[in-house]
Amino acid sequence: MIHDLNVAATESHWTQARNELGTILVIEDDPRMQKVLQRMFSAENFDVLAAGDGQTALELFQSSRPVAVVLDLILPQISGRELCQMFKVMSPDTPVIVVSAIAEVVDKVLLLELGADDYITKPFSPRELTARVQAAIRRRRRPMPTTTFRFGDCEVDFKKMTATRHRSAVVLTSHEFRLLKFFVEHVERVISREELLNEVWGYNCYPTTRTVDNQILKLRQKLESDPANPRHFLTIYGAGYKFVS
Numbered sequence: 001m002i003h004d005l006n007v008a009a010t011e012s013h014w015t016q017a018r019n020e021l022g023t024i025l026v027i028e029d030d031p032r033m034q035k036v037l038q039r040m041f042s043a044e045n046f047d048v049l050a051a052g053d054g055q056t057a058l059e060l061f062q063s064s065r066p067v068a069v070v071l072d073l074i075l076p077q078i079s080g081r082e083l084c085q086m087f088k089v090m091s092p093d094t095p096v097i098v099v100s101a102i103a104e105v106v107d108k109v110l111l112l113e114l115g116a117d118d119y120i121t122k123p124f125s126p127r128e129l130t131a132r133v134q135a136a137i138r139r140r141r142r143p144m145p146t147t148t149f150r151f152g153d154c155e156v157d158f159k160k161m162t163a164t165r166h167r168s169a170v171v172l173t174s175h176e177f178r179l180l181k182f183f184v185e186h187v188e189r190v191i192s193r194e195e196l197l198n199e200v201w202g203y204n205c206y207p208t209t210r211t212v213d214n215q216i217l218k219l220r221q222k223l224e225s226d227p228a229n230p231r232h233f234l235t236i237y238g239a240g241y242k243f244v245s
Contacts, residue, residue, distance in 0.1 A: 022067030023047040024133065027057040027083065028099070029075050033122075037070060037099075040126050041133075054078025061087060066094065067140075068133050071116075073100040081114060088115030092161060092174040095136035099124065115174045117201065139199065149184050151232055151245040154223050156180060163223070170222050175200075179215055180223075183233070183243035192240035216241060 024041045028034040029052045038048045049064055051057035054077040061069065061083075069087060073080035084096050095117040117136045120129055147159045154170075156163045161177055163170040172180070182200050183191075193212040201211070220227040234242045 021046050022137075023049055023064050025057065025060055025064065025066040025069045026050045027054075027069065027075065027080070028072045029053060030072075033072075036126075040130060041070075044130055044134075052076075054080075054083055057083055058086065062090070065091070068095040068097065068137050070129075070133065071096055071098050073098060084116050085114045088174045092177070093140050095133070095140055097129070097133055097136060099129065149245075152223075153225065156184075158184075165223055172219075172222065176215060176219055176222075180219060183241075184245075187243055187245050190236045190239050190242045195240070212241075 021044075024046045026034060026037045026041070026048060028037060028050070031052070034050050034052065038050055041048045046067075049060050049066065051060050052075075054075045057071075057075070058078060060066075071080050071083060075083070078086075080098065080100070084098070087094060087096055092115070096115065097118045097120065098116050099120050099122060101122045117139075118132050120132060148155065148157050150156075152165075154163065154165045156177075158177065158181055161172075161174075163172050163177075179196070179200050182196070196212050216233055217227075220230050220233050224230045224232060232244055234244060236242050
């Protein structure tokens, strides 16, 4: 009887731990890889849901609201690229980590533009993948010091994901909001391109830092009165960028 009570208490403890961590949605059409990923995240005490096609994945995402998505690119019915875009429209803060055999730089850049938070190429280290997923979840849960932030003639509401300049609406992508949010959290601090890639995009190693330059150029064009002579998004030559409010 005591043994049974101990077993029940242990099971209750692990169930509670899983509930607190949340659900990982694994989207992978290869049954063997799907099982590998399920075992990996179950071992880390996450609840795991799995889908083998795009339509099922979309339905599970809408019904379960996972804390993170692990997404293969090549899927039946709805492609991984389309799913990534849909997920970011429905829930911009939910991390999407792409796992794919496709290693072309152009695909990585495209996925960044669609809102993917990280990209890892098959074959991969299970430890590296779990670490990247957990890092993406931590970034998502990092508290914001304020919901609304004003600088110059701009006002940004990070909770509603809206922005205005001269009281006119400005359309920002999910990645542009994420980059701006990181700058707001680190006002006046010089931040290297590598740190931005790691903290905002989730990449520990990336083929080119031009991705950061292009995103900051877009923020300047949308939020600076004179993008050619920026007052807020400053280039610190040889070091990186600095945001001044």
